[in-house]
Amino acid sequence: HVKFTFIGGEKGALASEYPRDLVILMDVSLSMRDVYMGRSRLDWAKDAVISLLESLYAYKTRVGVIAFSDSVIEVCPLTLNFEDVKDRVNNVSCCGFSTNYGDAILKAVDMLKARDKETLPLLIILTDGGSDEGATNVEDAADLARREGVTIHVVGFGSRDDIDEIMLREKVAKPTGGKYRYASFEGLNDALVEAQEMEELLSATNLRITILQSEDATLDYFSVREMVSPGVVLARRDHLEFVCPKIAPNKRIELEFDTFTPETGSVGVATVLAEYVDENGNKRTEIFDVKAKVPARSNWMPYAALLAIITALVALLLLARRKIAKVSERANNLEGKLSDAKNSLYELETDVENEFGRNGIVMPRELRKKFDEVRKKLEPEGDEVWE
Numbered sequence: 001h002v003k004f005t006f007i008g009g010e011k012g013a014l015a016s017e018y019p020r021d022l023v024i025l026m027d028v029s030l031s032m033r034d035v036y037m038g039r040s041r042l043d044w045a046k047d048a049v050i051s052l053l054e055s056l057y058a059y060k061t062r063v064g065v066i067a068f069s070d071s072v073i074e075v076c077p078l079t080l081n082f083e084d085v086k087d088r089v090n091n092v093s094c095c096g097f098s099t100n101y102g103d104a105i106l107k108a109v110d111m112l113k114a115r116d117k118e119t120l121p122l123l124i125i126l127t128d129g130g131s132d133e134g135a136t137n138v139e140d141a142a143d144l145a146r147r148e149g150v151t152i153h154v155v156g157f158g159s160r161d162d163i164d165e166i167m168l169r170e171k172v173a174k175p176t177g178g179k180y181r182y183a184s185f186e187g188l189n190d191a192l193v194e195a196q197e198m199e200e201l202l203s204a205t206n207l208r209i210t211i212l213q214s215e216d217a218t219l220d221y222f223s224v225r226e227m228v229s230p231g232v233v234l235a236r237r238d239h240l241e242f243v244c245p246k247i248a249p250n251k252r253i254e255l256e257f258d259t260f261t262p263e264t265g266s267v268g269v270a271t272v273l274a275e276y277v278d279e280n281g282n283k284r285t286e287i288f289d290v291k292a293k294v295p296a297r298s299n300w301m302p303y304a305a306l307l308a309i310i311t312a313l314v315a316l317l318l319l320a321r322r323k324i325a326k327v328s329e330r331a332n333n334l335e336g337k338l339s340d341a342k343n344s345l346y347e348l349e350t351d352v353e354n355e356f357g358r359n360g361i362v363m364p365r366e367l368r369k370k371f372d373e374v375r376k377k378l379e380p381e382g383d384e385v386w387e
Helices: 041-055 082-090 101-113 138-147 165-176 188-195 303-358 365-378
Strands: 002-007 020-027 061-068 072-079 120-127 151-156 180-182 204-213 225-228 241-247 252-257 265-278 283-294
Touching (some): 002 283, 020 101, 041 082, 041 120, 041 188, 072 082, 101 120, 120 165, 120 188, 151 165, 165 180, 180 188
Parallel strands (some): 020 120, 120 151
Antiparallel strands (some): 002 252, 061 072, 225 252
């Protein structure tokens, strides 16, 4: 049994100081045409995005923008050219009636997946509300973002009654380690800036943990399990690969798994590979060879082989018991149906014979013969089988 623990270092840096790739999702549904103090909601949103751009470190953060309503449109790809981003944002217009959050998130995740793996991925959604009406389930989209290490923050504004705040908070932001907040029109600029600054101190980002099987041991894939400190998002890519977008100082990630080996003595049972970006923005790779002291066993049969045989026998026994139960149930059903058929035949023969008797007529021999033939079929002899 192996237990491996990662602990965030005591030092840290603000998330805004790490190299980042930021995608902004702008709601451009027709409700964004509504006017407040002589300006449309979309104009307020554009000003907020431009204010955000002016607060960023251009040399450390690439920004991409996606507009969404019924459809999803890429306004500009990830770039360091903020002036180009501003021009494109100013040219965005309203279209469509609904808010397709699911497909918009998928589009943003695709954009971020193509990023430099040393950057911290971040997605900010700016919306005036409405429930998700896209072809893609918003929970599935948020789960994909989580597995890709993307943190989603959501800023809602406009009429609070029109915003599905529970959905945006619980199904979009929270599963990815992000947050939701409502902002007034006047507070929209500050809210968007705060959304990309609200991260805590981080000791590492883009942590990727891979468990490699040793040549001297067999790793039990299904025994791998993880435990994390509150607030840490750890996504499992497959049985042996995990992704954590960020880890704060002194936060913990624990991995446990079992291995089997026929060897004795000091045995390398696994290798754990950890890749991450440190607080200085440097990409790091750490390799940990996991060794264990395996006591000597009797020579007549290796422990792993014995355990495998016992496991296989138990599995076969359980399978046989299930099949026997099914056959028994089927036999009982057939026996019941056969008994019902016999009773029905007897009742029919009795009714027919009584009907002939009331008219003073003996049942014809040919008809009685037919009843005898059917009765014989219901009482098979030898090794005949009912199906």
